[in-house]
Amino acid sequence: MDLNALQTFRVVACDLNGQMRGKVVPGSYADKLATGAVRMPLSVLNVDLWGADIENSPLVFDTGDADGMLFPTERAPMPVPWLTGPSALVPMTLHTDDGAPFAADPRHALARVLAKYDARGWQVVAATEMEFTLVDDSDQQVQAPVNPRNGRPLDSSSILSMAQMDAFAPFFDDLYAGAAAMGIPAETAISEAGVGQFEVTMRHGPALQAADNAWLFKSLVRGLARQHGMAATFMAKPYANDSGNGMHVHFSVLDADGNNVFDNGCDDGTDVLRNAVAGCLAAMPASSLIFAPHGNSYDRLVDGAHAPTAAAWGYENRTVAIRIPGGPTAARRIEHRTAGGDINPYLLLSAVLGAAMIGVEDQMQPSVPIAGNAYAQDDLPSLAGDWTSAVDAFEADPLMARIFDPLLIDCMCRTKRQEIAKFATIPEHLHWQAWLERV
Template sequence: MSWLHDHPHIKAIRVAASDLNGVARGKRIPTRFAQKIEQDGTRFPLSALNLDIWGEDIDDSPLVFEAGDPDGVCLPTERGFMPMPWVDNPTALLPVWMYREDGRPYEGDPRHALAAVLARYKARGLTPICGTELEFYLVDDSGKDLQVVPSPRSGKRRPGAEILSLRALDAFDTYFTALYDGAEAMDIPAETAISEAGLGQFEINLSHGDAMKAADDTWLFKLLVRGIARKHGFAASFMAKPYPEYSGNGMHVHFSVLDAEGNNIFDNGGPEGTDLLQHAIAGCMAALPASALILAPHGNSYDRLVPNAHAPTSICWAYENRTAAIRVPGGNPKGRRIEHRVAGGDVNPYLMLAVVLGAALTGIEDAQQPPAPIAGNAYDQRLPQLPGNWSDAIDAFEADPHIARIFPAELIRNLVATKRQECKEFADLSPEERIDLYLDTV
């Protein structure tokens, strides 16, 4: 209660957990009940973390009518209370995660899935260090068609993309100032902002650090980016492909791994990296076909994964090559790391980090060896390909042994059922309905 004691102006509380799509599910609670919630948690139906993207129950889910739709116990994460700068009434957010009545972690909770992967690392005396790069569009969705937001300074709409444009950043300085102020208040380590290759597209990097905090930061930052945008009169979207003619939104993750003494196990003092780096790359590559459902979780996600559009389509790796799915950046060997470039901005950060780190650890455990790194343009080479559509990705995820080593059976079952239901409904939507569906939700 010390945070609320130091912030007496807070009038209400939101208690929220991430569902499988990364959507925040929760409750509004008066501040006077905060101590009880902080100590004892609250209760959501287990099925609340297994809703489809419309917020509907999954047909024939064993969590609903078959089981009587039982509750789970939602307890606060170590993150604690934080402000919600996008809400007009002074409000605090308390992130929670779900447990069963007997105290066991609920295996359908994506945050617990990441915690289980990190426990495997810890058992080997290893600690992953992660940072994410988030791309998003600022969008005027007030009319029939999406448009770039008019510049608050000039009132004009930019006619095209401007990569690394200070003018584009300066035009939205009020928005970005509010965004960075909010990130600081929420203890989210937002670093560099740049304008990107799309019309009204930007990218912000979050600092490297503890993997669970990186996932929390990413999930919370997406809420903040969208909320502050609405407060300024427009939308911000992490949708994988808002505009067919422009690049999609990616969410690249950089990670290294420290041993018990704090040494980077990927660093051999030179540019090539260690054998353990090779093993981790091999694990990531082997799991990529089945990982696609996590890294490209929605119908619109596959519009992003097309050749020559700044998103990888081939299963390959390389040094300093952004056309590859797995990139090893250059620079000081002490910072040797892997950049996994497949995920879209529409992912659930907990599941994304779980599948990437889990695959890397499998590669390390099995001492897997990758093929030779590619050189040149991956789009022009005959290479194994990622699944080209949502249905194939669902099937690959469901039956793959790599996935079974990373995720519990209940989460696999729940996610497959969710995505099959969404895939069926998505097929009947018009292009306009598809944009409306994903623009704010993911």
Template sequence: MSSSDHKQSPASPSHVYAAITDMNGIFRGKRVSAEKLDKLKKDGIRMPMSSIGVDIWGTDTAGTQLTMERGDLDGICEATGRGALDLGMDGPVLPLWMCKETGEPYYADGRHLLQLVLDRYKAAGLTPVVASEVEFYLLDASSDGIAPARPQVGGPPREFDNIYSLEELSDAGPFIDDLYRTAAAAGIEVDATIAEGAQRQFEFNLMHQPDALKAAENTLFLKQIIRNVARRHGYLATFMAKPYPDKAGSGLHIHFSMLDESGHNVFDDGTEKGSDIMRAAVAGLMDSMADATLIFAPHLNSYRRLSPGGLAPTTVGWGYENRTAAIRIPGGPHAARRIEHRVAGIDTNPFLVLATILGGALDGIARMLTPPEPVTSNSHELDLPKLARDWRQALERFETAESMKRILHPEFVTCFAAAKQQEQDVFAAQVTDLEIATYRLSV
């Protein structure tokens, strides 16, 4: 039998997944017959508004006052215009965003929240140009815990970190090649791939994008593609911020610049220092950063990454080519002057991260704030303002901060805080094995 006899045209999918993105960055929606795709694109679907604000386990959040209190009313989920995409599942995904019955945006939906921020940029005559760096670990699918993926025969041992190792990249080559193909078919441009600072940890860099909404979508979609392609190759992918207590965490670093209406990068003033506008953006980011820690570190595990001793920040500082700082100004050509925001973990919702970063930067520019002096040494060891030290403090700061209501939207702040409070309450109610072993006979 010739090889051509094995080649068959792929069958058209029988169904499509119509999906919103909840506040934790998880797809939720319905499986619908593919024959109804055109109708979905035109009319959307109805889903409970509460489905945007569920907690990490998919449980309704009581504090949103949207379930029993108001009859669990529906929102209207409309197609975003991106079309149905193959993200490596058994059917394409049609991305949707949620409006109220009146047609008004529902700002608990991160897409609408980011669009609100981008509308302010348009009014200011500015366009943010955004790129993201996606870090994650490949795991051994045969393990119930967190174990590095096994190498192929003759591949690099999984006991060593192997940062920037070509052997690590080569060993994962079939997975990486498949991922690039799947991403390209979905219109996602992936740039470089790096073997990161721990066993089977990788980073994919996305191309700079003058459409920040699309940049957030691409980041979210790439995470789903990574999950699905990893399973195809016998791995599991984890986007926990800190799966190993003694290894590097996984971040979602955001790079951005801004163009004026003539296409000029307003961060560039022809010098290494960068423009006054760039420094005002930096100051705006610093002014709101501690209040926004809950966005950048939304889960219990997130705070294991934001600890001294690594390259994830713990303080509110900025510097030129300083990776210990929360905000880094990379070197390179003046025309490409940009800001790198290094706080968020990969366990975040990229719509919320970009809304918060871009909103904070624009707030600093609008008020022409001035940042403190840049950090030139280890920012962990300096007397600088601190990020929230833990999940509970982060929630307390977030829900009371005037900056979050101003930069984001009060409707979102209320819903997000309620979901995080519910998640914290569930974790706090657990009696752990360590707790039992410590106290069972000793007190």
């Protein structure tokens, strides 16, 4: 894509909430991107949900709100299908003035975790399953979208309904075309259990690319929905009495020869697989803030509602948080089922893969796999029960300190505490307006 031929294009980095922060720059900037000529304050990646500075942030008050340098990621410039005019999007990461990766940049956090796999000669292969809900947000409450075929609002869920997929075919045609143009490997799409809820799966690939794809896909879905007269949301719980949006992550690990280190030719998998499972289970309660980063996230975490609430695992069991899917042993993998759709993909994969590596490093052993209904078990470690408790646990946990840089932990906790305080001043029935298209 020839950026010089464009009047303007967009350079963007990912903040702690997963929102795009950056600048519109003239086409003449194309040749300057690799030099660090595009700058912005380091504090921009540590703002709250509304984009406000964090009170008493060390990034502002300890450094005088210093600038950092933006550098392009490995991702090529791409079109912006949700805009009407010609433009391009260039994903960037933030660095300090000495060229070092900025420690509170979520993409750098994932790269930091993956470096431990690289040191062993391993590559993580990951894929995501992403749920979202199409809605009508034109009134004071979120409502079901209008069926384009009959002009009436949807009145029920339609699990795996081809009629519902056909009704929204123009939107999905544009979604697949936009994903292809942006290099996002979207695969299957289905109608899900919620009213106006859909799921799109991504083809597996290197973990950093998988996080990039998930981040870009969320913006694509939201932008194209507006073009079709709707809103799209990845809120964990758009409706109080309907299914919530989740995001499942599948991952396996290949050695230097391309062999799956989880595969021993049998259904149970290798010791390394069980070590990784044990690490994920051990870190899960303190990772609640990553899996459920917003107040609305905790409305989804209800027993029996297809959202795992306890640190349990099992083979071919969809009631547990960590599932080992069946199928050919060469494809043996871990499915992490805890996160809501409202997560930051880079932080999610950092928490999951970082915990798995701790399990391998410490040769942790998991609990007994659950064979039945995990929701019926009352003696399992649970996720945090509310937003405030999740912040406290994330801040103090020694496993989180092994996964994330201290600066990112500090910034994340300050951000969430500021958001908790602000939401306390907003009438509860209006909270959805802040989350709808920001998460």
